[in-house]
Amino acid sequence: MAANKVSLANLADLKNASDDAIANYLNSLSFKQSHTMTDVRLAIGYGAFVIAAAAGGWDYYFGFENTKLYTAIAVAVYTLLQGALAFWISFVEHGTVYQGQAPNGGQKITIASFNAKKHEPLYKLKVTTQPASGGKPETIELERSFTEWFDESGLFVAAPFQRFLASSIPVVGRADPKRVKSESRDLLEGDSDLLDAVMSAEAETTGADKKSGGKKRKV
Amino acid sequence: MLSALGNPRQAAAQVLNFALVLSTAFMMWKGLSVVADSPSPIVVVLSGSMEPAFQRGDLLFLWNRNLLQETAVGEVVVYNVKDKDIPIVHRVVRKYGTGDEAKLLTKGDNNQADDTELYARGQDFLVRKDIIGSVVAYMPFVGYVTIMLSEHPWLKTVMLGIMGLFAILQRE
Numbered sequence: 527m528a529a530n531k532v533s534l535a536n537l538a539d540l541k542n543a544s545d546d547a548i549a550n551y552l553n554s555l556s557f558k559q560s561h562t563m564t565d566v567r568l569a570i571g572y573g574a575f576v577i578a579a580a581a582g583g584w585d586y587y588f589g590f591e592n593t594k595l596y597t598a599i600a601v602a603v604y605t606l607l608q609g610a611l612a613f614w615i616s617f618v619e620h621g622t623v624y625q626g627q628a629p630n631g632g633q634k635i636t637i638a639s640f641n642a643k644k645h646e647p648l649y650k651l652k653v654t655t656q657p658a659s660g661g662k663p664e665t666i667e668l669e670r671s672f673t674e675w676f677d678e679s680g681l682f683v684a685a686p687f688q689r690f691l692a693s694s695i696p697v698v699g700r701a702d703p704k705r706v707k708s709e710s711r712d713l714l715e716g717d718s719d720l721l722d723a724v725m726s727a728e729a730e731t732t733g734a735d736k737k738s739g740g741k742k743r744k745v
Numbered sequence: 746m747l748s749a750l751g752n753p754r755q756a757a758a759q760v761l762n763f764a765l766v767l768s769t770a771f772m773m774w775k776g777l778s779v780v781a782d783s784p785s786p787i788v789v790v791l792s793g794s795m796e797p798a799f800q801r802g803d804l805l806f807l808w809n810r811n812l813l814q815e816t817a818v819g820e821v822v823v824y825n826v827k828d829k830d831i832p833i834v835h836r837v838v839r840k841y842g843t844g845d846e847a848k849l850l851t852k853g854d855n856n857q858a859d860d861t862e863l864y865a866r867g868q869d870f871l872v873r874k875d876i877i878g879s880v881v882a883y884m885p886f887v888g889y890v891t892i893m894l895s896e897h898p899w900l901k902t903v904m905l906g907i908m909g910l911f912a913i914l915q916r917e
Contacts, residue, residue: 564754571761578768581775590784601776608769 531680537641540672543682544649545623545639547675551688555701556629563619570614574607621652631658633697647672653695668694783809783878788823788832789888794853795821795834799880802889805834807878815843816873821880822851827865832877835860845873 532539553559581600584593621638628635633655642648649670656663668690675687685705692698692705699706777786790803798821799805807823816822818840823832838859839850848870852859861869894900 561754564758568754568757568761571765572757575761575764575768578772582771585775590778594779594782597775598779601772601779604768604772605776608765 530682532676532682534647534672534676534678534680537645537647537672540647540676541639541641541649544672544675544687547682547684547687548624548637548639548691551684551691552624552626552635552698555698557626557635557701558629559624559626561625563622563625567611567614567619570607570611574604574611577604577607627658628697629701632700633657635695635697642669655695655697666695781806781808781810781878783807785823785832785877788834789891790834791831791892792853794855795836796855798854799834799883800885802886802892804884804888805880806882808881809876809878811873815847816840816849816876816879822849822876823878823880824851824871824876826863826875827868829865833860833863834880841870847873849873849876 530543532543534540549559577600581597581604584596590597619638621640622636623639624635624637626635627633634657636654638652638654640650640652642650649672651668651670652665653668654663654665670690674690675683677683688702689705689707692702693707774786778784780786786807786809788805788807790799790801790805793801805823816837818837821834821836823834825832833851835851835853835856837849838852841848849872850859850861850870864871894904
């Protein structure tokens, strides 16, 4: 899927592509995805559709007058199901794009994603983790720019996205330690002057050789 | 879009979104039918026989319950003639008797003669159950689209073509 280009001007596309990437990544780390939420939504939705189709069917075959009581009931039930569906989507799912359990019976994780602002390319994640045995759920909120993992042509680049998830969500980091990256290291690599300054400061405090200065050392 | 094919749940969700748009529109229509107690609570005027009250293309909203009073002389009603599918919008001009068995005669405001010619063979009057509703509100001209589409079928092709073009241009 990563080969699919998305339009960089379309926030919904960026979000959808990123959402799909979360599931792909976590499942590749042997997280066990749970589809219960989606299945409930599909069941309510298709249930409503079947009722509407049935109402259409008996209306067509038996006429309006003979079936209007049933049609009235069907309309009422359909309205209720639509209400339930709206409730489920906005209050229960509330943006949830992934639900699953860390490998080997680890923590349960729920990830909801949002476009943080209407016209800015910000990806907002709300990650809730809970020990498998029950216990208190913990929620962290993350916000990053889509530009970190989409290149200028709109291709999704997996590595920085996975590094972001592994570094920011402890459960994911534990499952994929090699992608964990500390913020400070990130900062240093991005700014060579800062790197130099930190290196020389380290050299001073540790009393290491000032002249070599660590300028060419790699962290 | 195509990637959804690899994921049955996602495909099912997309199909569902489309299906619910259709079924919701249908159920709103049925809800209106139930409330107005009419099999066809909104009709389009097809002829000029009720001019100047209604023109071709006017959209009429019907009410088919006699909550306060019976259908009376002067009301504009829509009725179906036995064994004919096309509903006719005309005014009640005479009424004999009361209740469901009252004999009603209708006439188009713009017609010379009353409707006895239009009724089925052997039918000289209407009764209440032939009527599918009295006109309670209307929107001028809005229904003309449906007249155009049914009288000029090639317009349907043109409309499909335009929609298809948009679909291609929008890449969705």
